[in-house]
Amino acid sequence: MLRVAPLSFKTTSVSPLLSRTLSSTSRPKGLKAILEKRPDDVVITFAKRTAIGRAKKGQHKDTPVDELLHALFKAALAETKLDPTQIDDICVATCHPPSPLYVSRAAAIAAGIPYNVPISVVNRLCSSGLMAIRNIAHAIQAGEASLGLAAGVESMSLNPRPTPEVVQVIADHPDARDCMEPMGWTSEMVAQTYQISRKKQDEYAYISHTRASNALAKGTFADEIIPVEIRGNLVTTDDTIRPGVTLEGLASLKPAFPKWGESSTTAGNASGVGDGAGLCILTTRARAEAENMEIVGKYVTATVVGCEPRYMGISPIYAIPRVLEQAGLSKEDIDVYEINEAFASQFAHCVEQLDIPISKINPNGGAIAISHPLAMTGIRQVVTGLAELKRQNKQVLCTSMCVGSGMGAAGIFVNEATT
Numbered sequence: 064m065l066r067v068a069p070l071s072f073k074t075t076s077v078s079p080l081l082s083r084t085l086s087s088t089s090r091p092k093g094l095k096a097i098l099e100k101r102p103d104d105v106v107i108t109f110a111k112r113t114a115i116g117r118a119k120k121g122q123h124k125d126t127p128v129d130e131l132l133h134a135l136f137k138a139a140l141a142e143t144k145l146d147p148t149q150i151d152d153i154c155v156a157t158c159h160p161p162s163p164l165y166v167s168r169a170a171a172i173a174a175g176i177p178y179n180v181p182i183s184v185v186n187r188l189c190s191s192g193l194m195a196i197r198n199i200a201h202a203i204q205a206g207e208a209s210l211g212l213a214a215g216v217e218s219m220s221l222n223p224r225p226t227p228e229v230v231q232v233i234a235d236h237p238d239a240r241d242c243m244e245p246m247g248w249t250s251e252m253v254a255q256t257y258q259i260s261r262k263k264q265d266e267y268a269y270i271s272h273t274r275a276s277n278a279l280a281k282g283t284f285a286d287e288i289i290p291v292e293i294r295g296n297l298v299t300t301d302d303t304i305r306p307g308v309t310l311e312g313l314a315s316l317k318p319a320f321p322k323w324g325e326s327s328t329t330a331g332n333a334s335g336v337g338d339g340a341g342l343c344i345l346t347t348r349a350r351a352e353a354e355n356m357e358i359v360g361k362y363v364t365a366t367v368v369g370c371e372p373r374y375m376g377i378s379p380i381y382a383i384p385r386v387l388e389q390a391g392l393s394k395e396d397i398d399v400y401e402i403n404e405a406f407a408s409q410f411a412h413c414v415e416q417l418d419i420p421i422s423k424i425n426p427n428g429g430a431i432a433i434s435h436p437l438a439m440t441g442i443r444q445v446v447t448g449l450a451e452l453k454r455q456n457k458q459v460l461c462t463s464m465c466v467g468s469g470m471g472a473a474g475i476f477v478n479e480a481t482t
Contacts, residue, residue: 090364092391097363097477098458102349105200106479107360109143110446111289112341114301115434118219121302123338126293128157128216129166131340134291135214136174139342142289143356147175151208153182154198156191156215156438159222167216189403189464190472191215192341192441193365197474199345200362209350215443216340217436241372242468250333250406251324252373257412261327264407265313267414268332268431270421271404272308275428279304283427287450303337303434332407337434341442358479360449360460364389365474367466376409378471379463380416386461386473394419398457401444403464404429426451440464445476452478 091097113135116123123131132155140147153176155167163184172178187194192215199211227243234240241249253259278284279301290299308331318326319333351358366386370378379402387394400423404410410429414421427447430440441464448460463473 090389094392094396094459097390097392097475100348102347104348105203105345105362106348106351106358107343107345107362107449107476108351108356108358109139109342109344110287110359110449111139111142112287112439112443112446113291113339114288114298115303115337115339115436115439116220117303117434118336118338121338122298123218123293124220126218126338127166127221128160128163128218128340129170130293131218131338132167132170132214132216133174134293135216135289135340135342136171136176138289138291139344140175143344145344147180148177149210150176150180150212152199152202152211153180154195154211154213155182155184156186156195156213156441157184157217158186158188158191158437159224160218161222186438187367187470187472188467189405189435189437190367190441190466190470191438192443193445193462193464193472193474194441196343196345196362196442196445197365203345203347210344210346212342212344213442214340214342215439215441217438218338219336219436220338238372244373246375246405246467247320247328247333248323249373249375250328250408251320251326253376253406253412254327254408255324256374257377259327259408259411261325263411264327264332265310267407267411268313269308269310271425271428271431272305273428274426275304275432276306276308278427279306286454287446301433303335304428304432328406328408332431334403334405334430335432335434337436339436339439339443341439341446343442343445359453360445360479361477363475363477365472367470367472369470372469375467375469376405376465377412377416378465378469379413379473382471382473383417383461383463386463386475390475392459392475396459397423397461398455398459399426399448399451400424401448401460401462402429403435403440403444404431405435405465407431409465441472445474449476449478449480453480456481
């Protein structure tokens with residue numbers, strides 16, 4: 064039986080956890096308040112990503128996550144001139160590599176970060192990058208750190224999704240079983256249940272491909288990509304974007320999952336599989352100003368929600384209103400939305416249910432065109448969104464994504480860089 068909460072931008076019943084969150088007197092609420100600059104703001108002084116490589120075929124296909132992280136850490140330290148001894152903590156988002164904490168810490172130490180700087184890893188699947196930012200921001204807000212690094216890295220070439228294994232009593236529970244189904248199956252469940260036609264999916268995918276191709280041609284992504292040297296080669300440009308995609312070409316593609324639902328998901332209207340890494344440096348405004356660090360953005364708030372596992376893709380419908388409420392914002396207050404395009408089926412449904420102009424969403428294309436290295440995506444969307452706000456000379460970013468197993472996340476950020 065389908066169980067979907069009613070869509071509303073007003074909370075009709077508030078959970079105890081949300082009540083505690085909303086009752087906080089320390090969080091600025093409302094557009095004017097979040098745009099004010101306070102000494103204890105958590106600000107972002109660096110937000111960059113590597114170029115992304117197409118999984119199994121692209122420029123990072125043989126590059127493991129430790130090598131990607133090592134290259135990114137070295138490049139970021141060189142560009143920012145940050146004294147690595149001043150780093151209080153590092154949180155690395157990554158989903159599927161084995162022994163992720165060991166390899167992340169080793170990569171950091173090899174990049175010149177001293178061994179007394181601690182590190183953690185976080186895995187909340189597609190939202191992991193956003194969770195890394197949130198973890199470091201929370202540590203700074205709590206006074207437990209003053210400066211930290213939030214990174215996201217994924218090699219989907221070398222570490223594809225493992226098949227989940229559970230005991231029989233869990234497998235026999237219908238919702239628990241749905242948690243472990245392939246993500247393509249959830250795409251087909253959303254398309255079938257919410258009647259998202261193949262034609263509509265291809266139309267939304269075409270928008271993503273076209274925008275990303277145009278951005279690539281204009282050199283737009285150069286603003287957010289930090290060149291990294293890997294095995295003697297300088298990597299500077301995404302190799303995942305496919306110029307020349309047409310609606311006719313998308314319509315001609317065969318279903319990717321012919322056994323499930325209406326088989327409307329294809330390689331052209333689903334997120335690409337990719338490899339890459341991204342990094343944000345966070346500190347307090349007071350420290351950034353005292354040490355003459357460039358401030359490119361501000362972290363405001365983030366939230367996580369759950370939804371029915373088989374319809375995991377629709378979770379931004381719930382995450383975005385909640386994060387807007389936390390920040391005291393309306394959807395009209397947001398200048399740019401970066402919403403992950405896991406599949407065109409769920410993306411189309413979210414856009415239409417949220418009733419947000421498509422002109423505000425993923426203006427340079429999204430994961431359908433650029434690809435979706437799982438734990439990198441949460442960082443990439445912040446990097447991409449802040450860079451776009453700078454180009455537009457606008458202020459507020461909302462980023463959101465669905466999360467495998469039936470969750471969703473969203474965050475609010477403010478641009479502080481000017482053109």
